Amino acid sequence: MEQYQTILGNIERYVQLSDDEKHKLTSIIRTTRVKKRQFIVQPGFVCQYRNYIVKGAFRVYYINNEGKEHTVSIGVEDWFVSDFYSYINQAPATFYVQALEDSVIFQMHYDDIEPMCEEIHALCQYFRLTTEKAFAYSRRRVISNNSKGAEERYQEYLEKYPNIANRVPQYVLASYLGISAEFLSKIRARPLKKS
Amino acid sequence: MEQYQTILGNIERYVQLSDDEKHKLTSIIRTTRVKKRQFIVQPGFVCQYRNYIVKGAFRVYYINNEGKEHTVSIGVEDWFVSDFYSYINQAPATFYVQALEDSVIFQMHYDDIEPMCEEIHALCQYFRLTTEKAFAYSRRRVISNNSKGAEERYQEYLEKYPNIANRVPQYVLASYLGISAEFLSKIRARPLKKS
DNA sequence: CGCGACGTTGATTTGCCTCAACGATTGTGG
């Protein structure tokens, strides 16, 4: 049970679970070790799990029809990563989800966790609240992308997620920010402006 | 009760509600008429309602520090509109939510609907499922914005939402697609390519 | 009618991309 403290602790920041509910939940959790550069989701396959990152880092990305990579999200400890569209529709994925480091994840299978959301009200609440939060933040990102210059977006990210920015390869960060790796390099070389 | 069929019908596409639950829910709904160009959310004020559009159209937008408008979302019948970040955190809004036509909305106050999500499991499920869906789609939009040219984005939108595209002013659509009104005009003037 | 909201069109500018070549660092097999 102690091994699941990370995720249980995270859940209990939003809702309360009885001991019985905790057991039910942890009983369907599968712990998986993933090596750097390995994929846990690939285009064409259905994303079957909600993946909770216990240790490590992942990126979600896709390759457009000109062959260029676009990072959709970057996740570290205590985040969920998946091709969410694929997961909720149980349809083939369009994204890759790849480990950026040797990692450990908790996997909850669609067929196990979705019925459990029917059964356990608190669990449903947890996912509702966290998804609403993620959704609200994702809107902010759309805005940031559309209304700000590349340098400003980079500075903003640095301020908000300094640890992540220095943990992932630069070309991943660049493709997340929607700019080319070369241009990000040039931005970083620029003389610092007054803060 | 019949007056609430639009929203109840929408909810029942996802979950089942007992008659008692329907009454509880509709009892907290407030029907509001909104005139074209009127605001239901403004920066600085807390967004207190989940707003369900019964009739009409709205846009959610914000003004960046260069004074330019950026449309975050466009909603028509059966959609929810709000400054979602403001709503879930009950913090001052940064967005405007404005009627594009004379409209009718159902408003559910935060203090009424949130406790009801604790109480009524089906309602919680409904919001969980719809938000997850909205979130998954919003990711697709991020991608579309970052990996495609302006013309392609416009054509895509036309195909997906032909009714909306012809219903809202062009400058609103332009600011939603992340391009200038002038440039959208030029795209539309372009000779049609082979489809 | 006349004004404000919306759309168009053209000239010019610019932020960022592309391509190409070159360091620096890591890691891996002989």
Added chain:
DNA sequence: CCACAATCGTTGAGGCAAATCAACGTCGCG
């Protein structure tokens, strides 16, 4: 433990998509 290849980052020249600025149609409404 070294050699060589990946992997990742840097730098510069040139190009293009889209922004900006400015002026001018057009429609609908008070």
